[in-house]
Amino acid sequence: MRYIDEFRDGALARRLAAAIAREASPARTYHLMEFCGGHTHALSRYGLKDLLPANVQMIHGPGCPVCVLPIGRIDSAIALAARPGLILTTYADTMRVPASKGLSLLKAKARGADIRMVYSSADALRIARENPGREVVFFAIGFETTTPPTAVAITEASAGQLSNFSVFCNHVLTPAAIANILESPEVRELGTVPLDGFIGPAHVSTVIGSQPYEYFAEEYQRPVVIAGFEPLDVMQAILMLIRQLNEGRAEVENEFTRAVTREGNAKAKSLVAEVFELRRSFEWRGLGEVPYSALCIKEKYRAFDAEARYGLEYCAVADNKACECGAILRGVKKPTDCKVFGTVCTPENPIGSCMVSSEGACAAHYTYGRFKDVPVVARVAA
Numbered sequence: 001m002r003y004i005d006e007f008r009d010g011a012l013a014r015r016l017a018a019a020i021a022r023e024a025s026p027a028r029t030y031h032l033m034e035f036c037g038g039h040t041h042a043l044s045r046y047g048l049k050d051l052l053p054a055n056v057q058m059i060h061g062p063g064c065p066v067c068v069l070p071i072g073r074i075d076s077a078i079a080l081a082a083r084p085g086l087i088l089t090t091y092a093d094t095m096r097v098p099a100s101k102g103l104s105l106l107k108a109k110a111r112g113a114d115i116r117m118v119y120s121s122a123d124a125l126r127i128a129r130e131n132p133g134r135e136v137v138f139f140a141i142g143f144e145t146t147t148p149p150t151a152v153a154i155t156e157a158s159a160g161q162l163s164n165f166s167v168f169c170n171h172v173l174t175p176a177a178i179a180n181i182l183e184s185p186e187v188r189e190l191g192t193v194p195l196d197g198f199i200g201p202a203h204v205s206t207v208i209g210s211q212p213y214e215y216f217a218e219e220y221q222r223p224v225v226i227a228g229f230e231p232l233d234v235m236q237a238i239l240m241l242i243r244q245l246n247e248g249r250a251e252v253e254n255e256f257t258r259a260v261t262r263e264g265n266a267k268a269k270s271l272v273a274e275v276f277e278l279r280r281s282f283e284w285r286g287l288g289e290v291p292y293s294a295l296c297i298k299e300k301y302r303a304f305d306a307e308a309r310y311g312l313e314y315c316a317v318a319d320n321k322a323c324e325c326g327a328i329l330r331g332v333k334k335p336t337d338c339k340v341f342g343t344v345c346t347p348e349n350p351i352g353s354c355m356v357s358s359e360g361a362c363a364a365h366y367t368y369g370r371f372k373d374v375p376v377v378a379r380v381a382a
């Protein structure tokens, strides 16, 4: 398939792997964080880590939209769905994220709540138009990639005076999360998460462009290479990062030039700016409260803000004690460090959010690579 096969060529991947092995200095270790779950998925699915020398280590980042959603937000969505007559709509992965009391949106639906999976915010709008006598809420999650379509839904609802539609906004921001990681004690003081450079997000960067990462490269002296989600994109980005580190450079480079520009998508950004503004603080699973790391709906569109309409108050809830998702999302631990990985916690029965979406580190590792780090005895048992 054109535009896909070219980026999955095994011979080229081996050539890139040889270049990485040749150029990576044996005198040091390269600790590279792939921020995005899409890159985590590609690394696991295509076995890219097996192509890398031992001194090039990949660290999973928090860029998986459902993984970073804290339990309290899912609980609020379930409480909304329990209102008589209300229809809650959301993306598929969100349905399976564990909430309090052993619940999830999927389980709440099984108990009778009218919760519907949608492919886009436009589907949620359609459901609102088709059900004028019922309140319809779109439970909106995701990074900068899914924010513009939510903005479109709100502006369309406003233009069409669709009074039974609102949005429970949980959109989060990539640059704030990267800053939080770089400022964390594990990176700055304790040194438990050595971080030499970042593979920058693919889809997010098509919207925000490469310019927002320039601050991290300059201020924290960490190179960033924006990369697509295909295996050759990731291998090329790793090579570009190694070259920067070898040359003592800390710049933003763009491997994903077929989709990303420095400025990003001006139309999408202006739509987002029209509808949303920064939240003072937002709780992320794993990162805790992160200032100015998420969006809320502007006063002008308050009529479509589910938090205002239904008086939702956020209530923080601790993660399951057995779950290491928080540490995994901060890059401190790996999926196999979790005692319940692959036994109690599986994609069919996720205990934590990282096992839900294919972009989650635990789900990717379970599906494509779990046996590499698991002792032989455990392999037989699995």
Ligand code: SF4
Binding pocket: 322, 323, 324, 325, 328, 335, 338, 339, 340, 341, 342, 345, 346, 350, 351, 352, 353, 354, 355, 356, 362
């Ligand atoms: S294996 Fe399950 S419980 Fe453990 S960290 Fe991953 S998602 Fe959380």
